[in-house]
Amino acid sequence: MFIVKKDLGEKKDITIRGINKELYEEFTVHAKKHGLSAGDAFDGIIIVDKQPWRKHIRRHRPPHFGKAPETIRDLEKLVVSKKDLVTAGEETVFLFSKINELTFEKDVDATTLVKHVKLIRRCNTTFLGKIPKLVKLGIIRKRKKYSHPTNKERLKDITIRNVSIKLYDEFISNAKDKGKTTGEYFSEILSHTMAFFDIVETLATIGDRDSLVVRYEEELFISRKDLEVLGERGLILYDITKIEFAKDIDQDLFLKNVVRIIKCEQVILPASIPRLIVLSRAIQCKETKIA
Structure with missing residues (x-):
């Protein structure tokens, strides 16, 4: 969880x-885990929600997040070729952000894309070449649409002590601008930031290895070829309703590429993956079974 290190005034x-009761309980668990009061945790989450993803990672990056990307942003149109990516340097990776029309030419293959593109966010993206679905999902950042509960039993009123007046006033103003109640708006913020913290904490446990994060899909089939094309990049699967791994995926390939499977509903794995390996990689998943 993000910890505020500066004086925020009165x-x-x-x-x-x-507020969404389930999300708030998750929020309090995270706060206690990091030794924070609810007020400090609230301030931290509001700050994270205000800051662009890249700024947050850049300012608070532990040594586990790998090489910082070169960022290309705020363009109307951009066409990227394989040569563009390769000639930038063997170790160079890119983050593309807020580009209205981002097109990768036909010669950009999956291997090159995985090696040189860290993330694509808030872009209308077209791939002219044949890029596997898993690679697209991992490189293009997806934000889950939040739906606030209508059942009052799933909601609660809460009091938080010692919150920054400045941040709270900004929070109230933003809620009004969006036409939302404070409970709905804070719940929406929590739905995004709790997932962010889950993923960041996972990344912090895997050393300096870079990973693709695939999240919020209804159903996903992962083939042997999907994993092989990842090369040295790992794979984190988060909040997916159903995942099925192909039966020809062996233990070595699974261990090499599948870093974590987090909070997924159903995970179907081949018999080649030992049960204890499954338990070590699948975290808070409702059902895991061997096909």
């Missing part, structure tokens, strides 16, 4: 009504 106690 503080006060706040009440937020109609």
Whole structure:
């Protein structure tokens, strides 16, 4: 969880009504885990929500996140060839952000894409070559649409002590601008930031290895070829309803590429993957079974 290290001025106690009970409980668990009061955790989450992803990682990057990407952003149109990516340097990786029309030419293959593109966010992206679905999902950042509960039993009113007045005023203003109640708006923020913290904490445990993160899919089939094309990049699967791994994926390939499977509903694995390996890689998944 992001820890605020600067003085944010005067503080006060706040009440937020109609917050998603499940998300708030997750929030309090994270706060306690990191030795934070609810007020400090609230301030930290509001700051994270305000900051672009890249700024947060750059400012608070532990040594586990690998090489920082070269960022290309705020363009109307960009066409990228294989030569563009390769000639930038063997170790160079890119982050593409806020490009209205981003096109990768036909000669950009999956191996080159995985090696040189760290992330694509907020871009309308077209791949002219044959790029596996798994690679596209891992490189293009996807944000889950939040749906606020209508059942009052799933909501609660909460009081948080010692919250930054400045950040809270900004929070209230943003909620009004979006036409949301404070409970709905804070729940929406939590739905995104809790996932962010889960993934960041996972990345922090895997050394300096870079990984693709695939999340929020209804159903995903992963073939042997999908994993082989990842090369040295790992794979993190998060909040996916159903994942099925092909039966020809062996233990060595699985161990090499599948870093973590987190909070997924159903995970179907081949018989070649030992049960204890499954338990070590699948975290908080509702059902794991061998096909």
